[in-house]
Amino acid sequence: MRLLLAEDERDLSDALVAILKHNNYSVDAVYNGEDALNYLEADNYDGAILDIMMPKMDGITVLKNIRAQGNDIPVLILTAKSEVDDRVLGLDSGADDYLSKPFAAKELLARIRSVTRRRTEAVSSTLKVGNLSLDCTTFELKSPTDVCRLPNKEFQVMELLAANPSQVISTDRFMEKIWGYDSDADVGVVWVYISYLRKRLTAVGANVKIKAARGQGYYLEIQS
Template identity: 65%
Template sequence: MRLLLAEDERPLSKAITAILERNHYTVDTAFDGQEALEYLESGIYDGIILDIMMPKMNGFEVLAALRRKGNLTPVLMLTAKSEIDDKVTGLDMGANDYLTKPFDARELTARIRAMTRTQTDHGSSRLSFGNITLDRATFELSSPTGSICLANKEFQMLELMMCNPRQRISADRFMERIWGYDSEADVSVVWVYISYLRKKLASLQANIQIRAARNAGYSLEEQI
């Protein structure tokens, strides 16, 4: 799952990014409101963490511009302000949630899970396909024969495929959504992680498989 973090305090941005990456998110960072809007033009984000007090455009202005364009990506407002008026303003403008600094890392990740879960699967933290279940809260892949905890990139790749079963996902899309625009990794890394996932599905005796279509990408399919 890919998030945009818009926070102008660089040490805090770095700390939040580390928390989110430990929780299996891919994170892009913006340090002012204008830069955040430029990132959001891509339409690739599953969630946005938006600080209010930023240079060039504040968080309220970014949120207003986003919603005017019809972009319904869930937004968590993150700010040092605790006044009720600010909370009401943000929520009335279309924010999904509000968190006041300082905050506990566990609350931040719980709120992100809650707001993105509402957008995707109506309240469940689990994705299922065939006899396989992927738990977004624990990062565990399970079947009737057992369970395995997935590493960061493995989890994100399988999550994307399980959200889009039977649909081909190109290597470029994996690179864009999971490794990011600034990554120096070669596209061949996608094949490496597909290989890891195939082995783990096999170890769980999955009745689904990852199929490759030459020059088209990968899809999660039921075994025939």
């Protein structure tokens, strides 16, 4: 899952990025509202975390702009603890939830899970394909005979494949969803993680293979 974080306090932003990445989120961080709006208009995110008080454009204005454009991305706003009016204004402007500073990492993660889950309430937290299941809460890949916990990027690649069984996912799509809008990573990194996952699938005895569609991308195929 890919998030945009807009927070102008650099130390706090760095800490939040580290927490989110440790919990298997891909994160793009920006430090002012103008950049936040540009990123949200130019790219596809699964959720956004917007601080209200930011340079160039405040978080409420960013929120109003994207909602006016019909963008229904789940948004969590960050507010100063004492600013009740800001919280009310944020919710009235289309925010899905708010979090008051200071906050605990566990609460931040719970709020993110909550606002993103509301958007896809019918989607199970476990993805199943062939004899495999991928637990999106524990990041465990399970077969009838074995189980392993996937590291961050491997989980995200597998999640994208398992959520779209038999559908070819392009290399560009992997890069966009997992490595991010302004990543310096080479597209060859996708092949590297596909290779890691193929070994994982073999190790757990999966009847599912990652196949390559020449010049197009990768997809999951159930073996008979």
